[in-house]
Amino acid sequence: MNRRLRQAAAALAILGGLAGCSTPMPPMDTGKTPAVRKVEAASAPSMPVNSSASSQPSTEGQRARAVLLRDRSRWVEADWSELPGWGADRAAELWPAMTRSCARPAPGWTELCARVNRAPAPQDDAQAALWLMQHLKPYRVESHQGEAQGLVTGYFEPMLDATRRPLAGFQVPVLAPPADLNQRRPYFTRQQIESDPQLRSRLRAHELAFLEDPLDLLVLQIQGSGRLRINDSAGRPQWVRMAFAGHNEQPYQSIGKTLIERGELRPGEASWPSIRDWLKRNPQQARDLLWTNPRYVFFREEPLPDPNLGPRGAQGVPLTPGRSIAVDKASIPYGTPVWLDASEPLSGTPLRRLMMAQDTGSAITGAVRADFFWGWGPEAEAQAGRMKQPLRLWALWPAAGL
Incomplete structure (x- = not known):
């Protein structure tokens, strides 16, 4: 470690110690909808910096803690010293994601987001971490019953070949929302959409593209968006994005389950590789298996002007x-920055980093629950398809008195 990094690490340690010695203060006024009900005193144990997501908290060092109820x-x-691995992350990488979130600031973040937009980007990771420590306060996220361990899964943006018209080998349509989608609730099931001749005829006008494999369509629907490589009118390949545009309001059933x-x-x-392998060995059962999941997702086509950005999440900003x-x-x-403590699904190495809460999903429910966006491409698919790790989270919220 060079001299500058040693100095930065020392500064982080000093600030962490000062944070631990400070008197607990109530949070800043968060406006009308942060769902903060009250602040109360709580006795909570400190957690060692080198603890993992599955380790037990220490029983030493208890003191009164402010508690925010959501x-x-x-x-x-x-x-700050309780966040496992704090100070070792590439904190400067969070800045672009946080800046994008500040385009739609969370309640209570308007003033701090104005500071983010005025401030120059951090020159290095230590400067980014110090800025966060000076402006934010960490809170351990747990259930109302005090359970601090949860689950993290992964998702990604599939990259698939497609055609504009049904061709040999490309017969699986990607559909835009039908005109009567919001008039019939719930809408038809996956089996009805794919097997009823009259319904299929009505939906033909809503076909956006065609995929090769029915499982690819299901993966695209579960992930909520994807990139399709389609030839343009001149025969040149181009990438377009299929973005989530609605679903049939039928329940989701995991085919893996x-x-x-x-x-x-x-x-x-x-995992997706295991499911694909099973379907290859049992092609005659593929249709019936896919139909056990009645949920069906519809899409809208979007251009892909910047291939380095992900799709828009529920916050309305690119992931x-x-x-x-x-x-x-x-x-x-x-729009809340969080500190995530988990492990990588393929290597098992600690996964401890700053993240931005920018999306949601129908299966993402509960206090300590997250879905990690890995991006696109084969590595992202491999990581996301196997991710199901123990998780702890710390929310970073604007400090009092800003």
Whole structure:
């Protein structure tokens, strides 16, 4: 470690110690909708910096902590020294994602987002971390019952070949929302949409593109968006984005869970590679398996002007690979920076980094629950398809007195 990094690390340690010695203060006025109900005193244990997502908290160093109650979580005031791995992340990488979130600031963030927009980007990771420590306060996210460990899964943006018209080998349509989607609730099931001749004829006008594999369509629908490589009118390949535009309001049923319940896969084996392998070995059962999930998602086509940006999340801003997560907005408001403590699914190494809460999903519910956006491409698919790790989260919220 060079001299500058040693100095920065020392400064981080000093600020962390000062944060631990300060008197707990109430949060700044958060406006009308941050769902903060009250602040109360709580006795909460400190957690060692080198603890993992599955380790038990220390019973030493208890003191009164401020507690912020939200609809599906409570936030317990923490010290910076309690965040596992704090100071070792590439903190400057958060800045573009945080700036994008500040285009639609969370309640209580208007003043701080104005500072973010005025301030120059940090020159290095230490400067970025110090800025966060000076302006934000960490809170451990847990359930109302005090459970601080949850679950993180992963998602990605599929990259698929497609055609504009049905051709040999490309017969699976990607559909735009039908005109009567909001008039019939719930809408037709996946099986009805794909098998009823009259319904299929009516939906033909809504075909955007055609894929090769029915499982690719299901993956695209579960991920909520994807990139399709389609030839233009001159025969040149181009990438377009298929963005989420609605669904049939039917319940979602995991086909991986179905295969486990049928005894086709063992618990813990229901990754996308395993499911693809099973379907290749059992093609005659593919249609019936896919139809066990009645949920059907419709899309809208969007251009892809900047291939380095992800799709728009529920916050309405583009997602950043490795820096955006989907959360339960009743637990963590969109636009909140969080410190994530988990492990990488392929290597098992610690995954401790700054993230922005910028998206949600129908399966992302609960206090300590997140979906990690890995980006696009084969590595992102491999990571996301196997991610199901223990998780702890700390929300970083504007400090009092700004």
